[in-house]
Amino acid sequence: MMPAPPRRRLSTWLLMLALAALVAASFASLPLQFAAFFSAEAASTTAEFLRGFAPPELAAPFLMKCLNATAETLSMSALGTLLAVIGGLALALPAAGRFGRVPRGATRTILNILRSIPELVWASLLLVAAGLGPLAGTLALAAHTSGVLGRLFADALENAEPLPHQTLLTNGAAPMAAFFYATLPQALPQMLSYTLYRWENNIRAAAVLGVVGAGGLGQMLKYHLSLFQMQNAATVIICMLLLVAMVDAASFALRRLLTR
Structure with missing residues (x-):
């Protein structure tokens, strides 16, 4: 005899009803002009705009500039992610309650602040101190991603x-040794997966940060779009797509290797 399905509590039904009402209110309050979006005029204007991107600029000097900007974007994302891993690990230990409840609450507040500020805002703030260029973009990625990875690392820890950790403590091991030999090995695969996923996201974010002058492909894209040099912009967009595809493939291969 099949067991009866569990009954949903009244609070669950109320929450689902509130979410449905919020979605309905969003559609009712926003001026979403779907008719204009799918009109023949919109399709004609879009097609005319896209025709300006063809053919992409393939001159050797410009391709070399794109290659250098691609390397700069990749370096920004890699270094920003590395700094975020270091900062996230440093904040994850107190955020996971390793030093008491008061440091846990304070550190989680810091993590909330770090990740609630988007990368573009961080870059705009850091441009004042670091100036135009990739340094501000790298630090912006590191600041935002530290908040994200710190929270994820803390949750994984x-x-x-807890039983292996407690067993080592009972047998006389130091707290730090118990952490490194019992707790960290359990959370490490998940933490590595989070790091690779955030690196993928930072590639896309690094390409966008150039819009505010943080270097890389984004800065080239903004420059050529502002001058209506659409064919040059098309080449930069293709470089972005190839870079994201390359990093996605590398990240997928690394995750497959780590989960074997």
Whole structure:
């Protein structure tokens, strides 16, 4: 005999009803002009705009500039992610309650602040101190991603099975040794997966940060679009797509290797 399905509590139904009402209110309050978006005039204007991107600029000097900007964008994302891993690990330990409840709450507040500020805002703020160029973009990626990875790392450490850690402590091991030999090995695969995923996101973010002058492909894209040099912009966009595809493939291969 099949067991009866669990009954949903009244609070669950109220929450689902509130979410449905919020979605309905969003559609009712926003001026979404779907008719104009799918009109023949909109399709004609879009097609005319896209025709300006063809053919892409393939001159050797310009391709070399794109190659250098691609390397700069890749370096920004890699270095920003590396700094974020270091900062996230440093903040994850107190955020996971390793030093008491008061440091846990304070550190999680810091992590909330770091990740609630978008990369573009961080870059705009850091441009004042670091000036135009990739340094501000790298630090912006590191600041935002530190908040994201710190929270994810802390949750992974908190969700680790506590019995091995307690067993080592009972047998006389130091707290730090118990952490490195019992807790960290459990959370490490998940933490590596989070790091690779955020690196993929930072590639896309680094390409956009150039819009505010943080270097890389984004800065080239903004420059050529502002001058209506659409064919040059098309080449920059293709470089962005190839870079993202390359990093996605590398990240997928690394995750496959780590989960074997």
